[in-house]
Amino acid sequence: xxxxxxxxxxxxxxxxxxxxxxxxxxxxxxxxxxxxxxxxxxxxxxxxxxxxxxxxxxxxxxxxxxxxxxxxxxxxxxxxxxxxxxxxxxxxxxxxxxxxxxxxxxxxxxxxxxxxxxxxxxxxxxxxxxxxxxxxxxxxxxxxxxxxxxxxxxxxxxxxxxxxxxxxxxxxxxxxxxxxxxxxxxxxxxxxxxxxxxxxxxxxxxxxxxxxxxxxxxxxxxxxxxxxxxxxxxxxxxxxxxxxxxxxxxxxxxxxxxxxxxxxxxxxxxxxxxxxxxxxxxxxxxxxxxxxxxxxxxxxxxxxxxxxxxxxxxxxxx
Amino acid sequence: xxxxxxxxxxxxxxxxxxxxxxxxxxxxxxxxxxxxxxxxxxxxxxxxxxxxxxxxxxxxxxxxxxxxxxxxxxxxxxxxxxxxxxxxxxxxxxxxxxxxxxxxxxxxxxxxxxxxxxxxxxxxxxxxxxxxxxxxxxxxxxxxxxxxxxxxxxxxxxxxxxxxxxxxxxxxxxxxxxxxxxxxxxxxxxxxxxxxxxxxxxxxxxxxxxxxxxxxxxxxxxxxxxxxxxxxxxxxxxxxxxxxxxxxxxxxxxxxxxxxxxxxxxxxxxxxxxxxxxxxxxxxxxxxxxxxxxxxxxxxxxxxxxxxxxxxxxxxxxxxxxxxx
Numbered sequence: 001x002x003x004x005x006x007x008x009x010x011x012x013x014x015x016x017x018x019x020x021x022x023x024x025x026x027x028x029x030x031x032x033x034x035x036x037x038x039x040x041x042x043x044x045x046x047x048x049x050x051x052x053x054x055x056x057x058x059x060x061x062x063x064x065x066x067x068x069x070x071x072x073x074x075x076x077x078x079x080x081x082x083x084x085x086x087x088x089x090x091x092x093x094x095x096x097x098x099x100x101x102x103x104x105x106x107x108x109x110x111x112x113x114x115x116x117x118x119x120x121x122x123x124x125x126x127x128x129x130x131x132x133x134x135x136x137x138x139x140x141x142x143x144x145x146x147x148x149x150x151x152x153x154x155x156x157x158x159x160x161x162x163x164x165x166x167x168x169x170x171x172x173x174x175x176x177x178x179x180x181x182x183x184x185x186x187x188x189x190x191x192x193x194x195x196x197x198x199x200x201x202x203x204x205x206x207x208x209x210x211x212x213x214x215x216x217x218x219x220x221x222x223x224x225x226x227x228x229x230x231x232x233x234x235x236x237x238x239x240x241x242x243x244x245x246x247x248x249x250x251x252x253x254x255x256x257x258x259x260x261x262x263x264x265x266x267x268x269x270x271x272x273x274x275x276x277x278x279x280x281x282x283x284x285x286x287x288x289x290x291x292x293x294x295x296x297x298x299x300x301x302x303x304x305x306x307x308x309x310x311x312x313x314x315x316x317x318x
Numbered sequence: 319x320x321x322x323x324x325x326x327x328x329x330x331x332x333x334x335x336x337x338x339x340x341x342x343x344x345x346x347x348x349x350x351x352x353x354x355x356x357x358x359x360x361x362x363x364x365x366x367x368x369x370x371x372x373x374x375x376x377x378x379x380x381x382x383x384x385x386x387x388x389x390x391x392x393x394x395x396x397x398x399x400x401x402x403x404x405x406x407x408x409x410x411x412x413x414x415x416x417x418x419x420x421x422x423x424x425x426x427x428x429x430x431x432x433x434x435x436x437x438x439x440x441x442x443x444x445x446x447x448x449x450x451x452x453x454x455x456x457x458x459x460x461x462x463x464x465x466x467x468x469x470x471x472x473x474x475x476x477x478x479x480x481x482x483x484x485x486x487x488x489x490x491x492x493x494x495x496x497x498x499x500x501x502x503x504x505x506x507x508x509x510x511x512x513x514x515x516x517x518x519x520x521x522x523x524x525x526x527x528x529x530x531x532x533x534x535x536x537x538x539x540x541x542x543x544x545x546x547x548x549x550x551x552x553x554x555x556x557x558x559x560x561x562x563x564x565x566x567x568x569x570x571x572x573x574x575x576x577x578x579x580x581x582x583x584x585x586x587x588x589x590x591x592x593x594x595x596x597x598x599x600x601x602x603x604x605x606x607x608x609x610x611x612x613x614x615x616x617x618x619x620x621x622x623x624x625x626x627x628x629x630x631x632x633x634x635x636x637x638x639x640x641x642x643x
Contacts, residue, residue, distance in 0.1 A: 036501035150590050180364035181528065185572035185586040207501065210531075210574030233578045251506035252576055253535030255555060261513070262535070264506035268471050 004047060004061030008272075015272040017043050019226040019280070020061070022299055025169070030195060030202040032216035032233070034209060038269060039222040041205045045171045048203070049086060050078045066168065084114045087162040091174040093154035097146040103157045104142035107164055114165045129160040133190055152183040156190070163194065170195070173205045188215060209252060213237060218305075221245045224270055224280040227299055231306040241308035243285045279311065291316050320388075321490060321522050322376060324351040327385035329371050333595070341595045345371040347546040348385070350621070353490075358516065358523040360537030360554060362530060362569070366591055368546040369526045373492040376524065377409050389490070407437055410483035414495035416475035420467040426453075426478045427463030433485045452481040457511060473504035480511065490522045498527065509536060530573050534558040542566050545594055545602040552627030560643040563629045564607045567641075601631070609637050 006018040018040050025031040033041045046052050048063055050070060063070040065086065070078070090096040098106055107129070108122035117125075123142065130138035133156040146154055155175060162170055172191065176184035192215055195202050204216060212219050213233060220230040221242065229242040240246045250263035267284045270276055276283050282292035291311055299309040327349045330342040346368040353359045361369045374380040376387055378394060387394045389405060397405055413419040420429055430452055431445040440448065450460050456477040467475055476496060483491055493512065497505040513536065515521060527533050533540055537554040542565065550563040557566060568587040589606045592598055598605050604614040613632055621628045624635065631637070 036503065152590055180591070181530075182364065182568060182572045182587040183590065185574075186588075188574070189586050208574065209502075209576040213576045213578040213580075214574045237576065237578050248503060249576065251503050253506075253509065253529075253532045255531070255534040255559060258535055258555075261510045262506035264510060265503035268473070268504075269501075 001044070001048070002062045002064070004044075004063065005059040006043065006047060006052075006061075007057050007059060008053070009055040009057070010273065013273040016275055017056070017225050017272055018047070019224075019275075020299075021222075021225075021227055023220050023227060023230055025201050025203055027168075027201055028195075028199045029218065030192075030204060030216045032204045032206065032212040032219040033222060034206055034212055034219060035222035036207060036269065038224075038272075040225040041222055042173055044222075045088065045173055045203060045205055048169075048171065049082055049088060051082075080114070083110055083162075083167070084165040085167055086169045086171065087165070087167040088171040088173065089155070089158050089162050089175045092178045093151065093158045094146065094178070096158060097154060099146055102143055102145055103149070104144075107142075107157070107161045110161050110164050125164065126160065129164060130157070133157075133160050133194075134186075135160075151179045152186065155179060155183075155187055159187075159191065159194070163198065166198065167200070169201045169203065171203045171205070174207070175204075176211070177206075177208075184211075191215075209249065221248070224275060225272055226280055227307075227309065228281065229306075229308045230299065231303075231308075235303065235306050239303075241302060241306065241313060242281075242310050243287050243312070244281050247286075279309070287312055289316060289318050291318060319355055320352040321355040321390055322351070322353040322524070323388040324349060324372075324376060325386045325388075326350065327372065327375055327387065328383045329368075329375055329380060330383045343594045344546050344597050345594060346375065346382075347597070349543075349546075349548055351541060351548070351551075353522060353524060354539075355489075355522055356516075356520055357538040358525050358536055360533035360540040361524060361526045361543060362528060362533050362540060363543035364528060364591060366545070366594060367543040368594075369543050370494055372543070373411070373494055373524055373526050377406070377411055377492060379411070407486045408489045409492070410486070410488040410490070411492040411494060412476070412479050412483050412496045415499050416472055416479050416496075417467055417499075419479055420475055422467055424466075425463065426465050426467070426470065429478060430463075430481045430485055433482065437486055448485070449481075452484055455484065455515070456481045457507075471504075472500050473507055476500065476508050477511065480508075480515070484515070484519075487519075488521070490524070492524045492526065494526045495528070496525075497532070498529065505532075512536075530558055530569060531575075542569070545591065545597050547602055548621060548630065549603060550627055550629050551621065556626040561627060562624060562634050562638050562643055563603075563631050564609055564637065565603045568606075609633055 002022050004018055004021045008015040008017050021044060035041050104126060107126045111122040111125055126142055127138045130141050135141045135153060135156050176187050206212060216233050219233050219236050221228045223244050228244045240249055247263055247265050253262060265284050278293045278295050279297050282288045297309040297311045299307045301307050302313045327346055329346040330344055333341050333343055335341055349372060363369045371380060375382045427449045430449045434440040434445045434448055449463055453460055453462060458477050497508050525537055534554055540554045540557040541551045542549045544565050549565045550557055550561050587606055592605055599615050600618050601614040604610040619630045619632045621630045
């Protein structure tokens with residue numbers, strides 16, 4: 001994704017939802033996108049899949065997938081790509097599965113939409129996938145309706161559906177937010193096993209920095225529609241460059257911080273209809289200088305592979 | 319001295335199955351608990367473990383099926399009328415979803431003033447002065463009093479809910495996942511506020527959460543719940559960092575830590591939490607426990623002091639000898 005800017009027409013005005021978002025995901029890489037509610041993580045994912053709502057307008061930028069520009073593809077071409085080359089696992093499996101069809105009907109439909117196979121072959125593939133994702137008694141699950149499955153099982157079904165046509169890129173949008181922590185550990189372990197087995201590239205969207213630390217090779221930190229920092233995971237946690245990332249990491253409660261107040265970020269996330277000028281983080285930034293309200297920092301490489309959008313690293317001093 | 323003492327607290331919810339079937343959900347089953355004056359007691363567990371039901375039973379927002387609750391030496395079940403009403407003012411609650419727990423048609427100031435008008439008979443002028451003071455105390459600008467919940471952020475709404483809980487000078491507050499719908503930077507603001515208020519006003523908290531990192535940061539003591547039972551109780555550091563119960567170990571292992579350089583022995587717990595309608599016999603955790611033996615199905619393990627914590631497990635000594643803490 002390069003220089004992607006996108007706006008939503010809303011009743012209260014034009015919301016500048018993404019601001020020149022630039023990042024890459026390598027083949028076989030797990031790339032994390034973190035940030036707080038409303039920072040644009042999910043919109044970024046939907047832009048790649050071209051599943052944006054009708055009030056969204058892409059202003060600038062490119063999305064390239066395996067060398068091809070996605071933004072200029074026809075709807076029919078995108079239709080063929082979704083599910084076969086790029087697929088997605090959503091946050092809440094209970095609402096992403098159709099309640100009136102058995103999960104078997106839903107997964108075989110995915111397979112038969114994209115490939116010329118008969119029902120039996122599609123079902124056989126579904127059973128194989130269900131076994132692979134650790135669903136007990138796959139034949140029974142195939143005939144089950146979503147409400148008969150637990151949240152953890154539903155998410156395993158979603159993962160099977162996403163992988164049914166062997167995609168290259170899997171987008172997982174908060175895949176474990178709706179489940180408990182012991183089930184979360186099971187699902188994340190499964191995703192990482194499958195990632196290695198299928199040599200998948202994964203875009204993992206989460207607000208949980210712990211999940212990023214355990215699963216991602218590289219990570220992008222988003223704030224108010226813009227990328228603040230992109231870095232290898234270890235470097236980001238060891239030496240965060242952007243003041244927002246620094247604060248975010250310090251605001252995590254840890255047992256070794258007992259008795260000390262947590263670092264919080266003063267104020268609130270800004271409105272995207274009327275975002276701050278210059279750096280969007282400057283009104284809440286402890287290091288803000290005069291220039292920060294005027295000049296928009298570019299996402300530049302300040303350490304090997306480690307990019308940050310902050311004037312502090314551009315030699316600006318006031 | 320213990321401010322709140324719970325003994326044998328049990329709550330079974332009757333449910334209907336189909337046309338004529340009936341069953342009981344064993345939400346809380348025979349829980350004993352003591353909360354000391356001025357401490358933060360953290361109650362952790364996954365969804366369906368009964369932690370919220372327990373919190374609400376203590377306030378008698380839900381009538382327990384059986385068991386006793388003492389508050390400041392008084393048996394809450396024996397209090398009636400005026401005395402119960404007066405005692406209850408000392409116990410307050412802050413709910414999980416701040417936007418949903420505030421009346422959308424009331425301005426923030428009205429929400430905070432309501433308990434003052436109802437219980438203290440405050441007139442408009444007195445209430446206004448106290449609302450201003452409470453807003454200041456929770457770190458909000460006085461003009462927020464004129465706003466409706468939808469005009470405020472989640473963090474601001476939660477501050478209003480805290481101000482409302484503080485209005486009647488409580489001694490004990492149940493905090494039921496007060497930050498789980500907030501982003502981490504806002505969560506930090508609310509957590510800091512709660513700690514400040516506790517130090518300033520000498521409050522006692524029951525902090526209910528599924529977030530182990532949060533509870534290890536702010537709780538003094540911790541209880542770990544699973545399927546309506548306490549599995550382990552003790553000092554926060556002892557339970558969360560060196561807890562011995564197999565379930566405590568599994569929870570600790572499952573939490574992803576924000577430290578990419580940590581190498582962890584990752585053995586995720588198999589299976590899922592069983593139905594609370596038909597909880598397993600004996601130890602309720604045995605169906606997912608890697609160390610379960612025949613005795614675990616036959617006999618329910620009581621909570622007993624083992625080393626630094628109280629643990630409900632027959633074989634905890636052997637497990638600790640085998641794998642350490």
